[in-house]
Every structure is written in structure tokens, then in C-alpha cells.
Amino acid sequence: MKFEFHDTKLASLFGFTDDIKKNKNNFSSNSGNIQILWNRNEIPILLCIDGLTITLLPNQLVTTAYLQHVSFSKTKASLTAFLFNRPFYCINDHDSEVSCNGILFFGTQDLPIITIPVEQERKFNVLFEVFEEEFSTSDKIQGDMLQMLLKRLIIMCTRLAKEQLIVRTLDNEQIDVVRKFNVLVDTHFKTKRKVSDYAELLFKSPKTLSNLFAIYNQKSPQQIILESLALEAKRLISFTDKQNQEIAFELGFNDPAHFSRFFKKMTGHSPSRFRETVVLSN
Template identity: 50%
Template sequence: MQLEHLCPKTKGKLIFTHLQDKPSYFNKNGLDKDLLLTIALNGEGSQEIIINGMAHEFPSYSIIPLVSAQDYSFEKPERITAWQYSRDFYCNMDSYFEISCFGLLFFGYRGSQFLKLSESDREKFTALQQLFIEEFQTVDTIQTDMLQMLLKRLIILTTRLAKEQYLEGKIYEKEKFDLIRQFNILVDQHFKTEHQVSHYAGKLHKTPKNLTRIFNGFNYSSPSQIIQDRIIMEAKRLFTYTSHSVKEIAYELGFRDAGHFSRFFKKATGLKPSDFRKQQ
């Protein structure tokens, strides 16, 4: 089944997909302006998920959060339960930073974040799935509020799993971890024009050296690697979904010289831009 709800006030969108044979909101994000944040749950049996051109094993009974800029596809989408929503459906910037739209799930981590579900976790998520189905079928004036409340519960449950599994054995320092989140948000907003760590460090009132030390303390990718990954992610989307030339894409991503951009892309991906485009 695939259920959709549109918020009457903001026109924000929420889609709940459960074991749908051919889900229309999966696979490619493309360049659609209505990009969706996704929390995807895989059922029984592992499968392959392709994220930004790279294959990963999606273990059985596990969850992965996917940001709107990521291009992804599932080997067996009919086994997936997914919650997808636009930021204007649920983007509570005033709430505690961990569960906002710019919270830990989507901006506190980088890379492929697969979260394992224990037996008790599965029961919680199964119960939550049923509540979503019931609420989608209850059409009244407070339906949006109820769906937002259920979505907030989903985000809280998933965030707790992320903290337990990715911060295990580490000292959780709210201020330092929030600094990582703020850095990721700034990179997402300015990566096309600002490529240097020093720019973002200055915005956060830190030196590049101090910023790197904080990231290392969480076994996190370096600040420079995060900037590079975001540029490459966008470059791949542009090569896949537009016919823009290498020069045009280089310029859009803040490179004055197409040759410099091509070398940057090949060093990061192992492929020339032209070879990458041929594979799409």
C-alpha cells in the first residue's frame, strides 16, 4: 500500500509506503524540487541498496535514513516500509535539535547508517506502522496533527537507535555533537560556493584544527571529506539527470576551471566525468 497526505496549510507532503509492489516515490530523487527525507525499513531478508552509485547490503530488519540529496534504489522495494516527508510537513526547528528536520538522523551522521532492530524494536515499529495506517484512514480536521505526532514518534525511536548504535562507548557531549550537525547544515547550504574548511570553521567560531579534533573524537569523517562528499553527491546527480556539460557543472559547483573539477571528480570516484555519465 502507498498512502499520501498533504498538509492543508503548508502543502507539505507525507507518504507512507508498506510492501508496495511498484512504489512511485522510491528509486530516483532526480532534480525534483519536492525532495523528500526518507526513513526506510527493510523486512525479512537482506537486499542490496544503491546509494549515489555505490552498492551496500541492506540487512534484514534494519532501518536507514536517507537525505533528500541522495540518489538511491532498492533491489526489492516490495519488502520495504518507508516514511517519506518534505521539510514543510515536519520541520520543527524550534524543537530539541536531535529530532528536528535538521537533527541527528539526517545531519548528525554521514555515510551509510544502517540501524539494526531488535525483537522488541520490531514490535514497536510494527505497532507504529498500524497506527499510521489507521490515521491515514481517519479523515478529519486534526488528521495532519495526528500524523505529525506519529512522525515525531518515529523520528524519536529512530534517533534513539542511532545514538545507541553509533555513539556506543563514546562520551555524548551535546555541544560538540551539535557542532557537527551545524557544520553539516552549513555545508549543505553553501557547498556550491564554499569549499574550504576554514570558511565553515569561522562560521562556527572554531579553528579548522579544533573542528577536525572534535570530528575525530566521534570517529567521524574529516570536515574536508564531508565537503568533498557533498560536492561529489551533487555532481553525480547533475551528470545523471541533466545534459549539462562538464564545464557547466563545474561552474555550478564553484569550480572556475573544468580541468580542475574533472581531476577532483576522478580522484574521488576513480572515474572521469565522461566515463561516469556513460554508466548511467
């Protein structure tokens, strides 16, 4: 099963399939898409995101953005996917409506794997059926209807993410600071390396951010910034043909040797050695 809404004038795309491994190359555009992946099977599913193998249990979802590299080579069962690009639904523009940015998408924390509680399974399955029904009706407002349904899905997932991925001791204002910090780091990590840079953008003190993240998880704001930089370096080494010097300059290092020292400190390998391990693993 594969459905697609594509507006050529706006270059907008929304896709829906019950087997993304089979249909991933059959959509009008395969770049710049955000995905919501849902294991609707009764068995676990394996998939690789940025080279990391994750296990998605039955009735779990994970979200990926276009900066991430997703492989389904280890996926043995069908995996449901909703995918869309920015012209169809811009996460940033609609963040005031759904409050998902920095939690579901473009976050700096671990992958947002969400479990659908048993008592909510029916609600998600009904929404799945409504998506199917909407694609059987092609008219001038189909795009609007699909946007509305996607917004509903994102809100449902965001509510679960806040319950399951963020500690209860944080209030809504503190959660909002975490979200905004995540998005800012994802946007500026190549040029802004200090916690004080982000504290200034958030109108908070660096100490306030550090104290907040001490509650949120074990990673400090500084560690999150540096890990984002290291992750992008690993992506560029693993999935592009760029040489180490090019990557260093792209990530804001004036001296390739400084980049090499940073990369080895963060990963335990030099960039060249890491590249060799990627080649061998393939």
C-alpha cells in the same frame, strides 16, 4: 497498502506504504520528499542510493533526503516507507525538538543505517499500527496527528542513531557540533571549501573541529567537505543531462579544467570517463 495525507492549500504531503517499489509513483508528489525506509521482512533487501548498492537487513532502517537518488530496481521484497515533504514537516524548523538534522538527514557521513534492537521491535511495530489506524480516521486534525506520530518515529530513530552511529566518547555538546557541521557542509559545500569557513560559523577553531572528527571517525573535516563536492558532481553527471562545463560552474569552479583535475583526484576518473561508465552500467 498505500496511504496519503495531502493538503493542497499548503502543498504538504505525508505518505505511508508497505511497498514503496510498487507505490513510489502513486503519491501526489514524487519530488522534494524525505524518506524513512524500513525492512520489515525476514530477509535482507537490496536498494541503490546514489548509485551505491546497499543491503538493508531485517529490522533495519535507512533515511534518504530529496538530494539523493534512490532506485528500487534490485529490491525483490516489499519495503515499508514513510515519506514527507518540507511543508508537512520541516526538519530545520523542528530540529530543536527532534535533533535529527545532520544525523538522520542531510549528514555528510555514511548512510545512516539503523538497526532496531530486539527489545524495541514491539515499540516500532505498535507505532506502525497506529499510523495505519490514523489513516482510517479522516477529520480536521488528521494532519496534526500524523505530524505527532512522525515526530515520534524520528525521535526513536535519532536515539538509535546516536547510540549506534556515534562513538560513546562524544558528549552531547560534541555531538551537536558534529550535527551542525554536517548540516553546514551540506548547505554550503559549493561555496565554502575550507575548514576555517565552517569553524567560524560554529565559533570553533579549525583545530578543535579536526580533533573532534579524529574521535568521531577517520575522515577529516576537509575530506568531508571535498567528498560532499565530489558526490554532488557524481549525482549531476549520473542523473542529469548537464555537460561537464555546466557542472563545473554550478559547483563553484571557475575553470572546467580545475574541476576535471579535482574530480579525477577524488574518483580516479575524469568526468567524461565517469559519464561513460555510468552509460555502460545502464
